[in-house]
Amino acid sequence: MDTSSPPPPRDDTQVNGVPATTPPSRSPLARDDEPDNVERERKRDDEEGDDGLRPACGSDVSLPQILREVDSFLRRGAPFGGESSSGYAEAPMTIELLCERVESAIGRYSSGSRLGCDPDDEACLFDSISRLSRLTNKLESASSKESSQGVQVLSRTSSVLQRAMLFLEDELRWSLDRQLRTNNELESKSIKAKPSFNLVCEPDRCLLEPNSEEDELLPVFSPEMVSRMNRICSSMIEAGYETECCIVYSVSRRNVFKSALTKLGLENMNMDDVQRMPWESLEGEIRTWISVIKQCATDLFPAERNLCESVFSSSPQISRSLFSNLVRSVAIQLLNFAEAVVLTRRAAEKLFKFLDMYETLRDLVSSFDESYDPDAAGEVRAEILAAKTRMAEAVVKIFCDLENSIKSDNGRTPVPSGAVHPLIRYTMNYLKYAYEYKETLEQVFREHQDGSSNDNNENESTSSDHKEAKFKVANGDGESSPFDKELLTVMDLLDANLDMKSKLYRDPALHYIFLMNNGRYILQKIKSSPEIHKMMGDTWCRKRSSDLRHYHKSYQRETLSRLLQCLSHEGLMVSGKVSKQALKEKFKTFNAMFDEIHKTQSMWVVNDEQMQSELRVSVAAVVTPAYRSFLGRFSQYLDSGRQSEKYIKYQPEDIEGLIEDLFDGNALSMARRKT
Template sequence: MADNGEEKLIAVARHIAKTLGGHTDNMTDDDILKIFSNFDGRLREKLTDSNLPGEAPTGSAKLELALKSLDRQISSYVAADRPIWADSSAASSFLDAVDELDSLIREWSPLGSDKSVSSCLDRADYLLQQAMFRLEDEFKGLMEQGSEMFDLIRFRDGEPESANPDYPSDSDREDDFDGEGSEIPVARPISDYDIVIDALPAGIIKDLHEIAKRMVGAGYGKECSHVYSICRREFLEESFSRLQLGKFSIDEVHKMQWTDIEDEIDKWIKAVNVAMRIFFPSERRLCDSIFFGLSSAADLSFMEVCRGSTIQLLNFADAVAIGSRAPERLFKVLDVYETIRDLMPEFELIFSDQYCALLRNEAVTIWKRLGEAIRGIFMELENLIRLDAAKAAVPGGGLHPITRYVMNYLRAACRSRITLEQVFEDSVAPPGASGDYMKGDERGLLSSSPLAVQMSWCMELLESNLEAKAKIYRDSALCSVFMMNNGRYIVQKVKDSDLGSLLGDDWIRKHTAKVRQYHVNYQRSSWSKVLGVLKIDSSASSPTEASKSLKEKLKLFNSYFEETCRTQSTWVIFDDQLRDELRISVTGNLSLAYRNFLGRLQTSPEFGKHADRHIKYSVEDIEARINDLFRGNGGSGGGRKRQ
């Protein structure tokens, strides 16, 4: 009921209206106030304060009225003890209220210069902040709830095949928890990458999207991304821990034994493949679903989720790249290089946005650094070959360990020929080589692939090193055997591997000819003295003198032959075919000369039919002794004495 002041005011208004000829008998007090509110501000204020039925408030009072209503609704949800999203209708009502509050603020913000409106907007902003805090809590709760329900789905030809049979059922899934109250389910070990992790159920993803949309729209996108990334990082960290990949700093890796690093590289290769082919694409997919239509928030959230794990993976690869460049490390470094190279399309695709540019660029940088490490390892190999000192002669002129090591090393390296071609493709000459590092026709390799140049240079160094080592042998024949053994081994290793196609037929022909020349040198320096005494002396003045000469020559032959066989009985020809070729060659030359000599002896007047008494070795004995050479076992002893 109106007080006395109101009654007087209405009475005056009614009198004025009647005086002006108006008919006020059927008009209510509210009608009277409404008419005069157009003329007098006090009446308009009275009309607003009385909240006349059927009329919307105007001015700041309208904002005040709407704010009071929203405050009652939102505050009740903010103060609720149980999760709002436990009741879908409550969640829907809460979001509607938040939408109304946000719309109200946007509508009235242009009038914020008005003092009464500004005061209301301050209260509205505070209320919105409280609503965002509660939405943040609800978002976190939904994330944690959804993580407990994730599953692995195997896809084939674009369609889901079935739930992963290796994944535990609800009854035994407790084994995946850490027992400390943090129930973060993780993927079991996998055998291929043809799977996608559906980390959250579709219904929860939809709810999270609705919350994210409100938070980002209200200017709380970073807060939403932050709580999202914390939850998903925990999932990734637990998942990586199941891959048994250790967390090592670069310094810690450098202090490890190489055998331990090799083990860690094997684990790292599996982990980075799982990360780039399964974990990160699944996280990208989840991010894009929850932050659908909110690309900036999606990109920021994804980067925050994956940054730590990615840096951990890349730091290990970087530690390998900048570590020791000992030659034995080549093959594992190649494994790391090839892994990152093969995953570069994934790095480019998954980390394509502006927030992930740093991670993408870091992967490229470390990939190049690994290439530098590989080239550096070959420089160390060159130094190893060049500086390998001749501490002692190899017994029997056999295969030198440096030859076996280098050739097997290069053969193994060529199994990664495509990768090495890529690593050396920017090289004009082998690292550390001077302009005259090639000789003669080998300069033609400069027009070949950089890898071919590198390999040829390594073998040029090896050959020079072997020539220096051959000088240790005082016997020139044994020196030739040493070079023959090592040269033959080099040629065979080249022909039987990718080295052959890499270096080409001309290289093989040239070095095969070198081996033949060593063969000729051996025969010339080893058997020329033996063959020399078998030559017939035609200068004898009488048959008696000629017979005496034959007898002396026979004694000399026996002496030289036995000495040569005794000396070479400990020599070694490692290659069966080369050994047979050498025996046949020596036997052919010596047997023919010795047979002719015996024939001349048996026809001489002095010896005649008694010549056999003076012959210690038959032709067959000579051949048997030669066939027993080059085994490195000391031979089988002397020949038989003819009776």
């Protein structure tokens, strides 16, 4: 029925020979000046018994009297059938008067006015509709339908009740959508603090207007508006129009949430849209998604639950059902995005955004557990848990892909200058950052382990035992989480990969410089992360430090052993005298060898300044004293002048200065020294 063009009020001047009860100049549901309210009339009627039912006739019949007589009629036995009792003959007069009052009021409201301008008139209307609902329910009994009079009266009340329900349905829709329309007109952008509202009556309209221009994501209703919607919904449910009421409410609130999510920047993307989106763009969408879920959990869902419980306070089951369905519809849109993200191509750089999404879903589940009735949120919670589980599986697979990438890195080209390998640098920074999510990763791996514990075969069990044993050796502690074991596995893989790559260097000295650079980098990264340091343990760190000292000594041996042989006395003495020719060869060989070391190792890289300084000091501490001693003892045996300058190329101070050029990664250092 089209409520925008209601039928005109009945223009009968009489009802069953009785003049119409409401003069045109007065409100259809006016209480006249009756001093007694409906409740007092009802009490008086109860005291008088059946004799209190009087025919409702004459123009002075007030609404309270009509309602009192209807209540008395409702308390009697089966009408229009079965036993007959006094008063039933006059009952249709009262019912007709009630119907006309309701029709007249609806006609006036439908012509332009809205509920809310006259609270007293509004209360009368709801009281009248309530009696009309109860009348219709009573008249629908089988005994009433056996009487032609009963059928006729039932037809009349049902028709008016249907019109009343269409009117209330329209009022409910208007009330729910009023502020949404206002917000759309203002093109709102963000959520604000809840403003207060004034009840403003305009000609033929009664609107709720905000006191400020601040906008909100969800329309905020005044207590008066909430109370009015509560009475509307209660009336519709009482009349058997529960389905229509719920449809209006659900459609309106879903539209409100759709508008709110749009304002928050959430786009309704399908699976293909997400799959085609570049990762850089998808990261931004994930940030928006996380923000929207947090907004829903902290603001939107609680506000919606409060509104739903207030509007349907008399029907808690309906309230729970409506709220659950609304939240589920919003959750499906949000979870569909998470599902699409999970199905994108796996890559190591996605781990941390996936962890952010996992944490968001985890917190959302906690929010439901703390704030909502299981009956109202059980289904939604189950779907969120399923999405969280899929996100956890994706996180585990991405982390395992890191292990696989280390295993498959079989490059045969050594890193120039023995610098830190990009794989080592990337993996250690990755692990350090991952440990900022330690608690979350531990939870993820524990859930994954628990979920797949029944599927472990014997080899997997052996592997797990092996990891546990290695953890105890490294940490001296039997306590370890699944994520700790995975981290230890990554470290083992890095060690194996590092050892393989160090063998690509033909120069043994550079081999050890490479091991020192990478070993030092790993150790410093471990120590800079207290949690990783604690997990790996002091025993592991001491062993790493011992390995670095071993690499250092091995480098010195490979670099300086042949250089120091040039400064030995062996082969200089011939027949008890210093052989000038042998001496010249010694100086010549030393100069050439030192030049080669300086030229080559100046291009080598040691990024850690402390280790660089330690290496230079150790070289200088060995070479400079030996060279100073050799030069002081044997330089006199060379003729002064050109011969001396030809073979004695460096002074001890020059040696010390040139050693300072080592490990700078600068091929021009020798050229600068010569100029």
